[in-house]
Amino acid sequence: MIEEFEKVLRGESQGEIVCGDCLEILPRIPDESIDLIYTDGPYFTQTIRIDSGKQDFFYDKWNDLNSYLKFEEKLAYECWRILSMKGTLYWHLDPTAVHYVKVLLDSICGIKSFVREIVWRIGWISGYKSRGKWPRNHDNILMYCKKDAVFNRQYGWDLKGHLSKHYPNAASSIVDDVWLDIDSDKIKSFTHTEYPTQKPEKLLERIIKASTNKNDLVGDFLCGSGTTLVVADRLNRRWFGIDINPRAVEKSLARIRKDRETRSLF
DSSP: OHHHHHHHHTTSOSEEEEESOHHHHGGGSOTTOEEEEEEEOOOOOOEEEEOTTSOOEEEEOOSSHHHHHHHHHHHHHHHHHHEEEEEEEEEEEOTTTHHHHHHHHHHHHOGGGEEEEEEEEEEEEETTTOSSSOOEEEEEEEEEEOTTOOOOOOBOOOOOGGGGGGOTTGGGSBOOSEEOSOOOGGGOGGGOOOOTTOOOHHHHHHHHHHHOOTTOEEEESSOTTOHHHHHHHHTTOEEEEEESOHHHHHHHHHHHHHHHHHHHTO
16 A cells, blocks of 8 residues: 555655555555644544445444543544644534643644634534533644644635625735634535535645645545545545545546546536
8 A cells, every 4th residue: 555655755646645544554654754733633523424325435433532532642643643744633523622732732743833713603503402511613723833844825715695794805804813704515515415424625625735735745535525536636646545445435436537627627
């Protein structure tokens, strides 16, 4: 499986995805070889998420918090080791365990490497049926940078309706660390693959544009339905993905092929 990564590293392939356990594959990847790493979950929700076809799933059940944090620790260690000196690590979680993982990442990456906690307003309300609680409507993305990290400031909010009044000059405004303008794909069924934890392409587009330049190498080692890889491919970045679920790998490759075919028509 390391052969696929070496092809991308040498520039012989724009991107490769492999099916397997990331904790077994990542130790074979050379130090400081990936320029941006995005990790989405697990979240310690103690659930198994299944799609409408009952085939793809996101397994997020753990014996206890300690076993979850041991997984996160091993993954974080490898991600930080293989991140290049111009690299950025984005660790996407929800409020369930983000505070535990923040302390863990501080210890592995160094507290001075922590840059921002991005609050993403997901645009649909989780827990709206609950009583006596504020409904949940955000995720947390922890951002850690190496010494020479790339950062391209992003401008322009895609705001509509009542939110637009807060950003009268939305097109020229600097994007800050509270992202109000990107809705979850669960609202937009026409862009959703029905993979249970899929994130919107606009979210990854913002991250990749901000923290990489063309031909930089992007990694996602729990890649699910492949949103990170699709967007990296479209933006002319090299990419490498891993997922333990064969159906996720198939879905990712199908999305990339379809996206390339669509672009070739224009």
